[in-house]
Amino acid sequence: xxxxxxxYALIFVLVAFSINIQAQWNVYDGSxxxxxxxIGQPEFVxxxxxxxxxxxxxxxxxxxxxxxxxxxxxxxxMEEYEGNRRESWQxxxxxxxxxxxxxxxxxxxxxxxxxxxxxxxxxxQYGFLSIRTNTGRVDMHVKPLQGIYxxxxxxxVPLSHNDWLIYRLTIQGxxxxxxxxxxxxxxFDGVTDKTSSSEFxxxxxxxxxxxxxxxxxxxxxxxxxxxxxxxGEEIPSYLSTSYVDFATSVNEVNNQLDFxxxxxxxxxxxxxxxxxxxREAGAAKVSVFNxxxxxxxxxxxxxxxxxxxxxxxxxxxDLPQGVYxxxxxxxxxxxxxxxxxxx
Numbered sequence: 583x584x585x586x587x588x589x590y591a592l593i594f595v596l597v598a599f600s601i602n603i604q605a606q607w608n609v610y611d612g613s614x615x616x617x618x619x620x621i622g623q624p625e626f627v628x629x630x631x632x633x634x635x636x637x638x639x640x641x642x643x644x645x646x647x648x649x650x651x652x653x654x655x656x657x658x659x660m661e662e663y664e665g666n667r668r669e670s671w672q673x674x675x676x677x678x679x680x681x682x683x684x685x686x687x688x689x690x691x692x693x694x695x696x697x698x699x700x701x702x703x704x705x706x707q708y709g710f711l712s713i714r715t716n717t718g719r720v721d722m723h724v725k726p727l728q729g730i731y732x733x734x735x736x737x738x739v740p741l742s743h744n745d746w747l748i749y750r751l752t753i754q755g756x757x758x759x760x761x762x763x764x765x766x767x768x769x770f771d772g773v774t775d776k777t778s779s780s781e782f783x784x785x786x787x788x789x790x791x792x793x794x795x796x797x798x799x800x801x802x803x804x805x806x807x808x809x810x811x812x813x814g815e816e817i818p819s820y821l822s823t824s825y826v827d828f829a830t831s832v833n834e835v836n837n838q839l840d841f842x843x844x845x846x847x848x849x850x851x852x853x854x855x856x857x858x859x860x861r862e863a864g865a866a867k868v869s870v871f872n873x874x875x876x877x878x879x880x881x882x883x884x885x886x887x888x889x890x891x892x893x894x895x896x897x898x899x900d901l902p903q904g905v906y907x908x909x910x911x912x913x914x915x916x917x918x919x920x921x922x923x924x925x
Contacts, residue, residue: 606804606806606814606815607802607803607804607815607817607818608624608673608802608803608804608805609623609624609800609802609818609821610623610624610626610673610800610801610802611623611656611799611800611821612646612656612657612658612798612799612800612801613646613656614646614656615641615644615645615646615658616641616644616658616671616786617639617640617641617671618641624673625673626671626672626673627671627672627673627674628669628670628671628672629670629671629672629782629784629786629788630668630669630670630784630786630787630788630789631668631669631670632666632667632668632669632790635667636667636668636669641669642667642669643660643661643662643667643669643786643787643794644658644659644660644669644671644786645658645659645661646658646659647659647797649799650905651904651905652822652824655799655822657797657798657799658797658798658799659692659796659797659798660786660787660794660795660796660798661692661694661695661794661795661796662787662793662794662795663694663695663698663793663794663795664793665705665790665791665792665793666790667787667790668787668788668789668790669786669787670710670784670785670786670787670788671784671785671786672712672782672783672784672785673782673783674780674781674782675715675781675782675783675805676781676805677716677781681754681806681807681808682752682753682754682755682806682807682808682809683713683715683752683753683754683783683803683804683805683808684750684751684752684803684804684807684808684809684814685711685713685750685751685752685783685801685802685803685804686748686749686750686751686801686802686803686817687709687711687748687749687785687798687799687800687801687802688746688747688748688798688799688800688821688822688823689708689709689724689746689747689748689749689796689797689798689799690708690744690745690746690747690796690797691708691709691726691744691795691796691797692708692795692796692797694795695707695708695726695793695794695795695796696726696727696744696795698793698795699725699726699727699728703793704725704728705791705792705793706725706726706792706793706794706795707723707724707725707726707789707792707793707794708724708725708726708794708795708796708797709722709723709724709725709730709749709796710722710723710724710784710785710786710787710788710789710794711749711751711783711784711785711801712782712783712784712785712788713751713753713783713803714778714780714781714782714784715753715777715778715781716777716778716779716781717755717756717777718753718754718755718756718757718758718774718776718777718778719734719753719774719776719777719778720732720733720734720735720751720753720758720774721733721734722749722751722760723792724741724749726744727743727744728741729741730749730760730769730770732758732760732770734774734775734776735758735772735773735774735775737770737772739760739769739770741762741769746799746824747762747763748762748763748764748823749761749762750762750764750810750811752808752809752810753774753808754807754808756773756774756775757772757773757808758770758771758772758773758774759771759808759810761810761811764811764812764817764823765811766810766811766812768810783801783803785798785801799821799822800821800822802817802818802821843856843857843858843908843910843917843918843919844856844857844858844919845857845896845908845919845921848919848920848921848922849921849922849923849924850898850921850922850923850924851899851923851924851925852896852897852898852899852900852901852923852925853895853896853897853898853899854895854896854898854908854921855893855894855895855896856868856881856882856893856894856895856896856908856910857891857892857893857894858891858892858894858910859890859891859892860887860888860889860890860892860912860913861889862889862913863886863887863888863889864886864887864912864913865884865885865886865887865912865913866882866884866887866892866910866911866912867880867882867883867884867910867911867912868880868881868882868883868894868896868908868909868910868911869881869908869909869911870896870898870906870907870908870909870921871906871907871909872901872904872905872906872907878898878901878906879896879897879898879901881894881895881896881897882894896908898923901923902923902925903923903924903925904922904923905920905921905922906920906921906922906923907919907920907921908920908921
């Protein structure tokens with residue numbers, strides 16, 4: 583079986599035996615199937631199932647896969663492309679009057695579900711997270727390039743993306759807040775009108791009305807309060823918190839922008855020509871980020887460029903091989919292309 587970031591796991595085990603302190607976060611790190619936990623890891627049982635198909639003890643729609651961007655990282659991949667099966671996972675919480683619940687996850691869609699959506703089928707989703715307590719209930723559905731739908735309360739949050747994002751969902755009584763990419767300003771702040779007779783966290787393909795394709799890196803939750811980013815316990819340092827936080831991410835339609843961006847060759851050895859077209863004159867900046875979100879190069883930072891075509895050289899031959907994101911910012915907008923460096 584796989585274990586994410588083994589050195590940290592070993593340190594955690596040693597500390598757990600030496601001092602009797604329990605961390606606030608419950609951590610599912612995506613390196614094992616939800617029904618096959620390591621010792622001391624959260625165990626999940628099936629929630630929503632399809633009788634005769636997914637109601638057995640084994641995982642049918644979920645597998646663990648290696649992360650293509652972060653070495654030694656494992657991800658839970660959940661796929662249901664027929665639209666007639668469901669297999670969600672839930673972990674119970676101890677009954678009680680909760681001070682609040684905080685759940686955070688790092689998630690992106692599979693390429694298959696994005697292709698299905700791009701082909702014209704909008705009955706798709708890649709994110710489902712439900713928090714249910716005796717004082718309130720909230721269900722979150724995430725759809726590729728469409729947005730976030732919160733069920734109970736019934737509200738949609740516009741969001742156009744298809745890359746890694748971090749979602750933080752909190753509930754305290756009937757008060758619900760949703761945060762993206764650890765920005766302390768919530769994208770939703772409201773109340774739910776539903777309660778639940780059970781207390782649990784649930785995720786995964788939950789509906790036979792939508793096809794599902796998700797890549798879940800990790801899910802953590804805290805049963806001691808509803809915490810905004812920067813409050814409560816920090817996200818464990820061994821979990822990747824990188825994300826693509828741009829107005830337009832790698833595979834979005836670009837005709838809404840005032841510029842166009844390409845890179846060549848791709849893949850490359852790090853010596854890259856970055857071409858872009860500005861439809862209007864103005865300031866422009868080109869930055870390069872690695873797979874964990876750190877800026878590694880800034881090939882261009884110009885206060886004024888003319889409208890038209892421009893080419894910028896990127897000398898990344900000293901960078902290690904891997905996945906990089908080239909980001910063009912101009913006129914208050916941004917565009918990103920993914921660049922692969924092989925050596």
